[in-house]
Amino acid sequence: MKLPVRKKSRKWFYLLSLVAIIFGAGAVLYFSQFIPSNDHEAPTFNGNVKPVFYKGAMLDKPAEGKEEGLKLPFATVKELLDPTMIYEEASESTIITTQDKVIRLRTSQLTGMLNEKPFNLKFPLEKVEGALYLPMEPLKQLYSFELRESKDTGAVILVKEGDSIEWAKTAVYTDKPTKTIPMRTGPTIKSPILVDVSQEEEVMIWSEEQEWYKVQLTNGYQGYMKKDHLQQEHRKEIIPEQQTPPPFVPVKPINGKINLTWEQVVTKTPDATKFVPMPGLNVVSPTWFHLEDGQGNLKNIADPAYVKWAHSQNIQVWGLFSNGFEPKRTTEALATYDKRMKMIKQLLSFAQLYSLQGINIDFENVNVKDKEELVQFVREMVPLMHEQGLVVSIDVTPKSTNENWSLFYDRKALIESVDYMMLMAYDEHWASSPVAGSVASLPWVESSLTRMMKEDRIPASKLILSIPFYTRIWTEETVDDKVKVSSRAVFMENPQKVIKEKKLTPVFKSDVGQNYVEYKEGNKLNKIWIEDEVSIKARMDLVKKYGLAGVASWRRGYETPQVWSLIDDALK
Incomplete structure (x- = not known):
């Protein structure tokens, strides 16, 4: 049976209509993706009334005040401008140190201290919701x-x-x-518009994403613009570096290299007029100043007569300041700005009183927790010393895992402030060492030197190699089937006397770069790794090899007279 023609054509009509509707809807959907959104969204700063931006990123904390009264959070200033800035909770002090300045600003006060001289602030430091804010103008x-x-x-x-x-x-x-350029919330034309930007308006470009740039207006608003909405020619602004004050230049000896020796003073400075000739010596560092207590008081045993002798010989005097190797006392004295400045002021007055040319810092046996406090002390000390023309040096040990002997030195931070760093390259085998060995074998000395130069970036022009004028006589004795080791420190001439008396023949040990002897006394075996002209020359060769600033020796009076000419010739 055949269907009527009318019913068949109606069916086709409905089918074609459905196809047209589907096609039309698809076409609308397809072409709608090319139609930009005209929806607008008001720009905000996430609730910040006064946001701060750096390189296109909004920082966590907002600013306070405006114009010359503008203040930024301490945390922001420390992170972006000066990581060495510190805040001392006990005295509510912000302490800033630069190459030539020490600044102390106290919360809520309009008087600050610059190199311990007062100056006025227009706006004080203040705390806002527990956060410290610093005035930017100073x-x-x-x-x-x-x-x-x-x-x-x-x-x-x-x-x-x-x-x-x-x-x-x-x-x-x-x-x-009148056409405007849309800045959108995201890198798509479907993202809402934040700002309708005028033509030929400058924007900062921080990143790009395919055909989009992430931009920022000078009013702080940020968003995305299509690349073809920006002119092709861009300009780069590089913020110029401001001139900094010239660095402090320490007064150097005539021959350019430092030849320093330490003068150990226990109670009374020796009569220098009775010293043997020391050709080439150009700096002495007498151990005159010591930390007496945790309040920052210093003990002074300086002798003007010694200074007079040194200056008559064209020798500079760098007074040594020791912490007495007392960790608890050191912790207390380094704990606050007032105590640190108390020590510094005493040293400044001593330097002026005795006409010193420098201060040598010898802090040893320090708790590793005081590492940053020691750096801060030096940072506060150096600008004030330089203001008086004084050279500042510090003694450090070779790097090791020993906390109180080595790890408390932040050598990389310290070298940024001091003029010279003395590497005390001795006591590889110390007085109570469980095994006998050299005080400072040549490979150990060179390894200690190069490791510090490489890992801590210590420039050769600031590094002084400290060498020993002493050695140890080691005694090995078998007691209850165990080898008992003991030692005693002796002057350089002592082993030569032993060699002569006992008719010994030294043997050069290439593995340590030193002459060596051993001899028996009953059931005891004595060993000496000899400090003599051979070992001193080997160390002077290291000074020359690495172009170091010079040499320092511990200590005057331990040496044999002939080493002075050897050192002098090597430095020349």
């Missing part, structure tokens, strides 16, 4: 940075010297002068 005298503050939004854009900013201008449509 800090502009210390650091090279700009704060670009928007009068419209209050947003602050921080830029530092050396920073690079890529600027672009929005496109120009001469036939459509």
Whole structure:
């Protein structure tokens, strides 16, 4: 049976209509993705009334105040401008140290201290919701940075010297002068518009994502613009570096190399007029100043007569300041700015009183927890010493895993402040060492030297190799089937006397770079790794090989007279 023609055509009509509807809907969906969204979303700073931006990123804490009264959080300043800045909770003090300045700012006070001289602030440090805020106007005298503050939004854009900013201008449509360029929330035309930006307006470009740039307006608002909405020519702004004060140049000996010896003074300085000739010696460091208590009081046993002798010989005097090797006392004295400054002021007065040319810092046996406090002490000390023309040096041990002997030295941080660093390259085998050995074998000395230069970036021009004028006589004795080891320190001439008396023949040991002898006394075996002209020359060769600043010796009076000419010739 055949269907009527009308019913058949109606069926086809419905089918074609359905196809047309589906095709039309698909076409609408397809072409709608090319139609930009015109929805708008008001720009915000996530609730921050005065946001701070650096390199396009909004920082956690906002600013306070405005214009010359603008303040930034301490944490922001420390992170971005000066990692060495510290806040001392006990005295509510912010302490800033630069190459030539020590600044102390106290919370809520309008008087600060610059190199221990008062100066006035227009705006004080203050705490806002528990966070410390610093006034920026005085800090502009210390650091090279700009704060670009928007009068419209209050947003602050921080830029530092050396920073690079890529600027672009929005496109120009001469036939459509009122047309604006959309800055959107995301890198898609379907993202809402944050700001309708005028033509030929400058924006900062921080990143790119395919055909989009992430940009920021000078008022702080950020978003995305299509690349073809910006002019092709961009400009790069590089914040110029400001001139810094010339670095302190320590007064050097005539021959350019340091030849220093320490003068150990226990109670009374020896009569220098009775010393044997020491050709080439140009710096002496007498152990005159010692930390007496945890309050920062110093003991002074200096002798003006010794200084007079040294100056008559054209020898500089760098008074040694020791912590007495007392860790508890050191912890207490380094704990606060007031105590640290108390020590510094005493040293300054001593230097002036005795006409010293420098201070040598000898802090040993320090708790590793005081590592940062020691660095801070040196950072506060050096600008004030340099202000008086004084050379500042510090003694450090070779690197090791021993906390109180080595790990408490932040050598990399210390060298940024001091003029010289003395590597005390001795006591490889110390007085109570469980095994006998050299005080300072040549491979150990060289390894200690190069490790410090490489790992801590100590420049050769600031590094002085400290050498021993002593050795140890080791005694090995078998007691209850165990070898008992003991030692005693002796002057350089002592082994020579033993060799002569016992008719011994020294043997050169290439593995340590020294002459060696051993001899028996009953059931005891004595061993000596000899310090003599051979070992001294080998160390002087290291000074020359690595272009070091010079040599220091512990201590005067332990040596044989002939080593002075040897050192002098090597340094020349």
